[in-house]
Amino acid sequence: MNKILIIAEHDGKTLSPSTAKCVSCAAAFGGDIDIAVLGQGTGDVAAQAASIAGVHAVIQIDAAHLEAPLSVNHANEIVALASGYSHLLGPSSTYGKDLMPRVAALLGANQVSDIMEVMGPYQMKRPVYAGNAIVNVTAPEDVTLVGTVRVASWPAASEGGGAEIRQAEPAAGPCTDSAWIGLESGGGERPDLQTAGIVVSGGRALGSKENFELIYALADQLGAGVGASRAAVDAGYVPNDMQVGQTGKIIAPDVYFAIGISGAIQHITGIKDAGTIVAINKDPDAPIFEIADIGLVGDLFNIVPELKSQLG
């Protein structure tokens, strides 16, 4: 039977919703599901992980050198836990993408990135070429399967579990060749881009950082998260953590507003799982209209304030 270990993602206090999505993916493989929580003072996080339905046990490893999410330290702990597990899964977030290949290499395993569908214990689907093709991947059964879970493809597993929490000692000391210096957070108090039900995104057509206030104002009225195209990030209108697309965040909100975004294929890759896509653009030939459920051609500088007042 499969025995699956999920690596929890958290900020020290709160478990990321990506972990409950990994549990759904693990449930599709089938078998016992454990969650590893690595950090320092992670009692709350471990309790949140234990409350996810379908989880068998939570393994909590607390140590000062695990507080920062340095993959060089985290990988050693996961490798030490790995024996006895058939599958090791992490989220396809920057944390999981940084960490899991390091784990895979230390175990001598290849990795399956961005698992979007599970067909069998060692058979999965994943996107390639910026989502322009989907492939089947069959992994060998005699090697630990290391994978990252494309979180936008999976619903969050429900609450209501009561898993046992086990404390474990760290297996390794800190790596002295890496030091964590700090994190400059770009995001404010708005809903998290990757879990918000509604996301409002702006593109290059906004023209400036100041004009982007239009997007924030509309988003706040809707209680929405805020995203941006790569062009808007490159132009310095918004911080990098708002980028949606192939190399930014892959999201699946119920409603996605693409405002002043032409719809480059790399951007569309990040939103194609959205429930409803609304596009506002002054160019009627913009590719975004090819995939939008509701399109409105016109000047965003007129439309967005109008929209805001009509929604008010």
Place this chain on the structure above:
Amino acid sequence: MKILVGIKRVVDYNVRIRVKSDGSGIETDGVKMSINPFDEIALEEALRTKEAGKADEVIVFSAGDDACQQQLRTGLAMGADRAVQIQCDQPLQPLTAARAMLALAQREEAGLVILGKQAIDDDNNQTPQMLAALWGRPQATFASSVDLQDGKARVVREVDAGLETIEVNLPAVISVDLRLNEPRFVKLPEIMKAKRKPLEVIGLEELGVSVENNLAVSDYTPPPTRSKGIVVDDTGQLVSELKNRGLI
């Protein structure tokens, strides 16, 4: 210090991808091939490091058949000092690619390996991390700023929560993100000069590496498409449409 930069030959990022009708892969006949865009950024960073007097030599390498020499020549024209083709007749999955890179890094006694964070064909985002693991060295992935000082690299990383700064002792592996720099354009005289720069060809097995592509990849299919929806005339219609569908 020597800097190694990996470059992968991929379908140019402007090409519209078409899946072969038999599902065995994507169409590459007559399709423009280029250096993976992230790898160009990696090479640019290495060249700037050398130009700033912080490295002695920049070596570009690629794993593949002879076709990848075209991209290696482009790398030489950008300014790399020499090139190494790791010859193999099939694409390498990341673990094997990382093993080949490790052998090369050890042979060259590289002080730094700079790689693109992912190749835009397989979108794996694995090889730099795997190389760092096999090498027993630190990794700094998704770099948007790199500062080399006293045998250390201070790297700003683009992460989901914002910009994270870490410091790693060299040797190390850095994987680069899009906003690190803007790669230079190659000028014609540089292309001529690049023809005379050394390009070594070495077999994968000569590096002591065997192919371990143990993931079977099959059944390429186009993704489900979203159909085109409706176009409304004005904001009022948009609002009523959203309300009718129960979306707001």
